[in-house]
Amino acid sequence: MKKLLFLFDTDPYASVFDTVVGYDGGADHVTGYANVTPENVGSLVDGTIFTRGGKEKQNTAIFVGGSDMAKGEALLGAVKKKFFGPFRVSVMLDPNGSNTTAAAGVALLAKATKLKGKKAVVLAGTGPVGMRAAALLAEEGADVTLTSRSKARAENAAKAIEARFGVKVTPVEGADEPARAKDVAGAQIVFAAGAIGIELLKTSDWQNSPTIEAVADVNAQPPLGLEGIEATDKGKERHGKLCFGALGIGGLKLKLHRACIGQLFESSDQVLDAEEIYALAKAMA
Ligand code: NAP
Numbered sequence: 001m002k003k004l005l006f007l008f009d010t011d012p013y014a015s016v017f018d019t020v021v022g023y024d025g026g027a028d029h030v031t032g033y034a035n036v037t038p039e040n041v042g043s044l045v046d047g048t049i050f051t052r053g054g055k056e057k058q059n060t061a062i063f064v065g066g067s068d069m070a071k072g073e074a075l076l077g078a079v080k081k082k083f084f085g086p087f088r089v090s091v092m093l094d095p096n097g098s099n100t101t102a103a104a105g106v107a108l109l110a111k112a113t114k115l116k117g118k119k120a121v122v123l124a125g126t127g128p129v130g131m132r133a134a135a136l137l138a139e140e141g142a143d144v145t146l147t148s149r150s151k152a153r154a155e156n157a158a159k160a161i162e163a164r165f166g167v168k169v170t171p172v173e174g175a176d177e178p179a180r181a182k183d184v185a186g187a188q189i190v191f192a193a194g195a196i197g198i199e200l201l202k203t204s205d206w207q208n209s210p211t212i213e214a215v216a217d218v219n220a221q222p223p224l225g226l227e228g229i230e231a232t233d234k235g236k237e238r239h240g241k242l243c244f245g246a247l248g249i250g251g252l253k254l255k256l257h258r259a260c261i262g263q264l265f266e267s268s269d270q271v272l273d274a275e276e277i278y279a280l281a282k283a284m285a
Pocket residue numbers: 096097098101124125126127128129130147148149150153154193194195196197198218219220246247249250251253254
């Protein structure tokens with residue numbers, strides 16, 4: 001029986017990235033749907049849960065993606081609401097690679113250094129990756145600050161994280177590079193989660209810091225989020241700090257994403273979200 005993966009994407013087109021990784025993770029066929037909302041997802045879910053019976057049902061799975069964390073979470077909620085009794089299939093939530101990327105980055109940091117009790121700053125943490133990274137760092141016991149160019153956006157992200165994970169992160173404004181340099185003063189961990197091709201800190205903002213122990217950056221496209229590191233860094237020591245670049249993190253992210261897709265087809269009752277994906281990341285890191 002063929003393994004079928006259905007991508008429910010909240011964006012105007014279904015993600016090519018998630019389609020490719022769907023195949024690489026073991027699906028025989030990947031079907032992408034765009035502009036999927038909690039209102040229109042019902043019949044799509046029906047198609048996944050009423051077509052195969054018993055153990056055969058595990059050969060159908062759902063992936064919820066898109067570029068908006070809140071929309072993705074709402075869509076996952078609507079998908080799960082349609083499930084009842086044995087009429088369910090396994091589902092994974094990973095808008096913009098948020099869970100897999102944040103889980104890979106934080107798992108590598110957790111392996112390299114103790115996070116509990118450390119002050120961690122997630123720069124430009126209002127996107128899907130930054131919000132998940134902030135939540136995972138806080139769940140590891142770090143004292144987390146999340147920056148945005150807008151205080152209101154930082155506050156909204158912090159509220160959403162608290163509502164979902166029950167952890168508090170401190171929202172601060174980091175409108176420009178000098179402001180972000182002040183935001184990381186006194187921190188031990190810096191996690192740069194800015195948009196692609198956007199530099200957030202200069203080398204001078206972190207290299208001479210007496211407190212910073214480890215820095216991570218998930219932006220792979222130059223200029224990198226953190227000047228002075230290399231995208232391929234994976235625990236490389238620079239200026240006495242452990243550095244993790246986007247490709248250093250991305251290797252584990254891709255392996256993790258593929259492993260999660262493979263796991264979806266092992267039973268029909270799994271929900272792979274931040275906690276489940278992070279547990280797997282820690283085992284794989
Ligand atoms: P995103 O939503 O596109 O952007 C994250 C935040 O960047 C935005 O919320 C915004 O925050 C801030 N930002 C945008 N333009 C900016 C500017 N000109 N100056 C300063 N800040 C700016 O990002 P995402 O989807 O969460 O992804 C985060 C990063 O992870 C991206 O670079 C993405 O390419 C990368 N990624 C890496 C991997 C990997 O395997 N390495 C996988 C997936 C994604 P405010 O508007 O609140 O300031």
